[in-house]
Amino acid sequence: MTPCPLGRTGLTAAPLMLGGNVFGWTADREESCAILDAFVDAGGALIDTADVYSAWVQGNAGGESETLIGEWLRRSGKREQVLIATKVGLLPGAGGKGLSASRIAGAIEESLQRLGTDRIDVYFAHRDDPETPLEETLEALDRLVKAGKVRVLGASNYAPDRLDAALAVSDANGWARFAVIEPRYNLLERDTYEGALQEIALREGLGVVPFYALANGLLTGKYRSLDDIAGHPREVYLRPIFLRPEVPRLIAAMEQVSRETAASMVAVAIAWMLAQPGVTAPIASVSRPEQLGDLVAGTRLTLDATHLAVLDKALA
Incomplete structure (x- = not known):
């Protein structure tokens, strides 16, 4: 995989981000380590996780994914070969909850400890917190950058107006600003990114790392x-997507493009995303190392205008 710039952050990495939401959920300790090894061996560097992963699993409390990644980093010695992205905002803990300054100060220490590292490469606000003033959140995040605990800031699940407002607040105060965004975006679910958010990303030179690149596996x-x-x-996530009336048309179109390009549907889905303006590296997760091959193939597949039109027409 050929490295590319992550927006204007100064960081570069292959155009594929490994989702760590499965670590401690559908991938156990050994599987997680094997996946991470295979990803780096294939040229990957960007690894996405969050403090809240995977608190939704019975018996888990959150932090399981970060802990497994930390164990792998110590076991493999590959910390300098990867870029670790994690998030704050959804897991209550030291300092409270949400994106308050006290919670951010507590959460960063918890994440650093679990990951066994002295810095986070990309630290995301996991979701907008309207109950906390933007000034409080952004000043707290800026302190982490100045302290060397975070290299780059990111915004996940932010609406365009709130992202614009956050950028303006940071600029007005001379604080580190959001430089990467993580929207929900894939071939089927396009409204969140396309339009105003995409325009901001292009205007501001933001890195764009969309999650659910395979629509929870549907694609x-x-x-x-x-x-x-x-x-x-994943049934609870797949069912509402599966029931959308355009899904059969889209799957048929993907099958057609797959046949004509001799590529898997997974590769087609990734290649389509990388053809969209602004997109840097789609996020996708796997439960077994052998599933990485199709994702990597997608970064090397270029869809021509005819194939892009076939896919777009399926959703028209």
Whole structure:
């Protein structure tokens, strides 16, 4: 995979980000380490996690993904080969909750300890916190950058107006600003990024690392009926997407492009995202190392105008 700039951050990495939400959920300790090794061996560097991963699993409290990544970093000695991105805002803990200054100060120490590192490469506000003034959040994040605990700041799940406002506040005060955004975006779910958010990203030179690049696995082609997702760990996420009326048309279009390019549907989905203006590195997760091959192939696949039109027409 050929490295590319992460917006104007000065960081570069291959155009694929490994999702760490599965670590401690659908991938156990050994599987997680094997996936991380295979990802780096394939040329990958960007690893995405969050303090809240995977608190939704019965028996988990949050921090499981960071802890497993930290164990892998110590075991592998590959800290200098990767860029670690994690998030704050959804897991209550030291200092309270949300994006208050006290919570941010507590959360960064918790994440650094779990990851076993002295800095976070990209630190995301996981979700906008309207109950906390932007000034309080952004000043607290700026302190982390000045202290050397964070290299680059990011905003995940921010609406365009709030992102614009946050950038203006940072600029007015001379604080470090959000330089990377993480929106929900894929071939099927396009409204969140396309339009105003995309315009801001292009105007401001932001890195864009969209999550759910494969729509929770729907765009892999593995699931063709509701029976296929029954009892699946992701069923609660897949079911509402699967019921969208345009899904059969899109899957058929992806199959056509897959046949004509001799690439998997996974590769087609990744290649489509990388063809979209502003997108730096789609985020996708796997539960087994062998699943990485199709993701990597997607970064090397260039879809021509005809194939892009086939995919777009399916959603028209």
